[in-house]
Amino acid sequence: MTKQQTLSGTWTLLRFMLRRDRIQIPVWFFSITLTILATLISFEELYPSEMDRQAIAGTMATPASIALTGPKLYLEDYHFGSMMSHQMLSMVGIAVALMSIFLIVRHTRKEEETGRSELVRASVVGRHANATAVLIFAIGANLLLGLIVAVGLGVTGVESITWEGSFLFGTAMASIGISFSGLTIVIVQLMEHSRAASGLSSGILAIAFSLRAVGDLGNEALSWISPIGWAQQTEAFLGNDWTPLLLSLFFTIVLIVIAYPLSNMRDVGAGLVRPRPGREDAPKSLSSPLGLAFRLQRTNLFIWSFALLLFGMSYGAFIGEAEEMFGALGDSLEGMLPEMSSGVLADSVAAMFMTVSAMFASIPALQSILRLRSEEKAGRLDSLLSTPVARKRLLASYLLIALSSSVVFLFMAGFGMGITGTQSMGDISYLPALTFAGLAFAPALWVAIGLAVFLYGLFPRKAGFSWAIVVYAFFVLYLGGALQLPEWLTELSPFGHIPSMPAQDFELVPLLALTGVALVLVVIGFIGYGRRDITN
Structure with a gap:
């Protein structure tokens, strides 16, 4: 088969992919760009003078801060540009990498898993057409996003935000996504299922972030084996060094060269890593819908539980540094984060961190209930x-898994934050206080789950819109203060009604109200689900 034949249909498939993701990709673009620009605006308000910026630079030199943000090289001249590269490049790089991972898996392994790829390959489509089309799509999307971000930063006219630095920032951010596009195109050749491919790619992303963090703390060599580290070593808005991006380019090319021969070594729908054979007889637990639902999700639940424990522990390490990190900001902090205007500053910071942890915990909780929609779309509910x-x-089985796992996720996040928070503050009382503060967010997660059940029961094709409640909560938390949103907009998020413990006292009424809202949504969803047809 000639090269031309193996790539037949590439542009047709690319147009089809663009058509399918005409909403999803613009949402990613808008969210990431808005976050970056809003953060730059918030920096102007929080640190108006050079003295303010240098004061925060001193507090960002702690090991915990460096591990979470980036290397010390940006702290030498901490103007707005270096603040963006130091604090934002790693974080938005993770978002861009996840966008790329999900895009590659969605158009490759997911298509093979559902059998659609085999139907497409039955027509005049070359063996490598789909992989080539999705690579063009992913690389093009990252480059376009980088260009949008670069232009957006450049036109702000903010002091020290130069055009060269803006384009380097956008290119460095895109390089992270492109690197993980190449990595994921290899992984989808190895794994047989889309969940395994997404999980392994995301796990390597977590390892890359950890290597960067450990490397920036002392062993610099580790930072140079992470795509995130390469992006941060460009010194955007400081030295403006483009050469580290050559590593990202080389890394991506090598992975793509590896992926194509691997594709020739396997059948459509199969992976090079074969799943281990199961037991001869199914365990008794699989004889019930609840047991089956848990079996399908147990790996994801365990991974998220452990991840949230580590997430809480990483945030807890910052609590003891709250006075030093934020004390110099004075009244400007209250304008950006109004929920921190009362109580001990360390308690207020802990409450803010707990809110962020709870929002992250809502992601696997929603995934759990929406898994039933995926089973229905795949046609597996008919036989069941x-x-x-x-x-x-x-x-009810999937709902029970989602509700109970949400409590476990919040416990792990609060308990993890309490472990390191206790050590950071030298006060053992923070362990039960932060654990309880995490569990208090359960009704907010139940409202998100209830909305998913409501949409799935009445409008199954719109079930994915239940993610809007999580996206809106992040938007209000991070940008509400900077944009000076009115209070009624903040209260549209269920997370805004949870008492900010330990900075505030516990209140039972809002928790009961949220639980009631969740119950109403669930009941309506169950009624709708019982009356509608099962669709594929």
Whole structure:
């Protein structure tokens, strides 16, 4: 087969992918660009003078701060540009990498898993057409996003935000996404299922972030084996060194060269890493819908539980440094973060960190309930419901997993934050206080789950819109103060009604109200699910 034949249909498939993601990709672009520009605006308000910027530079030199943000090289001249590269490049790089991972998996392994790829390959489509099309799509999307961000930063006219630095920042950010596009195109050749491919790629992303963090703390060589580290070593807005991006280019090319031969070594729908054979007899737990629901999700639940424990521990290490990190900001902090205007500053920071942790905990909780929609779309519910299994019992099983796991996720985040928070503050009382503060967010997560059940029961094709409640919560938390949003907009988020413990006293009424809202949404969703048809 000639090279031309193996790539036949590439541009047709690319147009099809663009058509399918015409909403999803612009949402990614808008969210990432808005976050970057809003952060730059907030920096102007928080640190108006050079004295303010140098004061925060001193507090950002702690090991915990460096591990979370970036290397010390940006702290030497801490103007707005270096602040953006130091604090934002790593964080938005993670978002861009996740966008690339999900895009590659969605158009490759997911298509093979559902059988659609085999139908497409039955027409005049070359063996490598799909992989080539998705690579063009992913690389092009990252470059376009980098260009949008660069232009957006450049036109702000903020002091020290130069055009060269803006384009380097955008290119460095895009390089992280492009590197993980190349990595994921290799992984989808190895894994047989899309969940495994997404999980392994995301796990390597976490390792890359950890290597960068450890390297920046002392062993600099480790930073140079991470795509995130390469992006930060460009010194955007400072030295403006483009050469580290050559490593990202080389890394991506090598992975793409590896991926194509691997594709020739496997069948469509199969992976090079074969799954281990299962037991001869199914365990008794799989005889119930609840047992099956847990079995399908247990790996994801365990991974997220451990991740949230580490996430809470990393945030807890900052609590003891709250006075030093934020004390110099004075009244400007209150304007940006109004929820921190009362109580001990360390307690207020802990409450803010707990809110962020709870929002992250809502992601796997929603994934858990929306898994049933994925099973329905794949056509697997028909055979299951043909047995003596009531559809409402099936929905109840997934709902129970989602509700109970949300409590576990919040406990792990609060407990992890309490472990390191206790050491950071030298006060053992922070362990039960932060653990309880995490559990208090359970009703907010239940409202998000209830909305998912409501949409799935009445409007199954719109079930994915339940993610809007999480996106809006992040938007209000991070940008509400900077944009001076009115209080009623903040209260549209269920997370805004949870008492900010330990800075505030516990209040039972809002938790009961949120629980009631979640219950109403769930009941309506169950009624709708019982009356509608099962669709594929």
